Amino acid sequence: MKHKGWVATLKWGWLGAMSLLSGGHALAQDAPAPAPYQNVEGVAGVLTSVGSDTFANLVTYWSEAFMQRYPNVNVQVQAAGSSTAPTALIEATAQLGPMSRPMKSREMTAFEQNYGYKPTAVRVAIDALAVFVHEDNPLQGLRYRELDAVFSRTLRCGANSPITHWGQLGLTGRWAQRDIQRFGRNSVSGTYGYFKQKALCNGDFRNDVNEQPGSASVVQSVSTSLNAIGYSGIGYRTSGIRALPIAQGDGPFIAATKANAANGSYPLARYLLIYVNKAPGKPLPKLDAEFLRFILSSDGQQLVDKDGYVPLPAAVIARELAALGLADAE
Structure with a gap:
């Protein structure tokens, strides 16, 4: 049974995303399996997630496992619904915006008007x-x-x-x-x-x-x-x-x-998504990047399976890491 509330201390079209979903297994055969997560030095700080209730439990699993690896990290998870994610990202009250649907055009436009570029959607699991x-x-x-x-x-x-x-x-x-x-x-x-x-x-x-x-x-x-x-x-x-x-x-x-x-x-x-504020040509902050790299590792995807969702095909993981500039992270 999942908890009702949580407060814990793409740019591609939806049809395109679903076509990748249906073709994921064929693509995955040519991609290497996701690697285990390897800790890196200098990861600390507060990471805030605001958004979907649907996979709040999964985000909390990821957060707890990540904080065990990095004692100087505090991940805070708030999950009132996907519609709360765009506002939190726009107002910079959260670094992560979990959503069980793609952003609507008006949400994308509001973000772009504020920052001059669109938010980046990261596929993290299949539901x-x-x-x-x-x-x-x-x-x-x-x-x-x-x-x-x-x-x-x-x-x-x-x-x-x-x-x-x-x-x-x-x-x-x-x-x-x-x-x-x-x-x-x-x-x-x-x-x-x-x-x-x-x-x-x-x-x-x-x-x-x-x-x-x-x-x-x-x-x-x-x-x-x-x-x-x-x-x-x-x-x-x-x-x-x-x-x-x-x-x-x-x-x-x-x-x-x-x-x-x-x-x-x-x-x-459908894909479950986490939206982030990634400026074009610039890396994500280290804390944000490492949390996403953990999610897209074999360790993070094992938690996807544990919580009853479907892990991403290897090819999708490879694409997400590349889009985030994390493909060569050690």
Whole structure:
């Protein structure tokens, strides 16, 4: 179970990012495996992270492991939602901006107006956004148009009418007349924005979706309500719930598994990102650079796997290190 709150003492298009995700394994075969992290001298200071709740637990794992290596480092993690990251970076109240979605154009523009260049997005892990139901729910899967009809009021994905009862999804017996109880994230969450874009075809949520302040609240709510359905990162899977396979159009149902997220077949897979303020042609501050190098090492990616997410393919890691100017770091 993940904690609800945290206070601890790209420039590429999204479609391009997802195409790299689906092709990651083929590329990774030609790239060396990520190396173990090697400590360097002179790393000290305070590092502040402000942003996503979705992978706050993972950022905290990284932070704790990094502070064990460097006793003179203090990493502070605040995780109220992805929408808080751009402002923190613009106002220089944080060096790291974890986000479970790419920055919006207006967020990028605001940063660029302040600094004269765009922020840099670093891919740090792969997540599958899962749709959870109670473990006793017999539903076998959902298509995008059905998912949209359950959660949206705009029906942009092809459904003809809203879905309000489980019987409309083919369930019989006692389930046929059961109302659907919906749980999701609030609007500051990157998960909210990603689900709106992908699963609702950029439509609008129904007014009766119970918005939760954190991913842990979503899965907890679904686990305690027989009629419930909710969306959250797969890393928040817990007892009492089940992730539904998802299908696009009339295609096959794809299970929300690490393997399917890594190979790009699961339709709600996404990169988890950390945005940083890196001036063109200038290196990152040593503390920031070493923390990112740790994340992109085999040690950091083992923590990704430990927390239920999908480690990056080796080729993606190589690209991120090169973009940050860290490819040759010893």
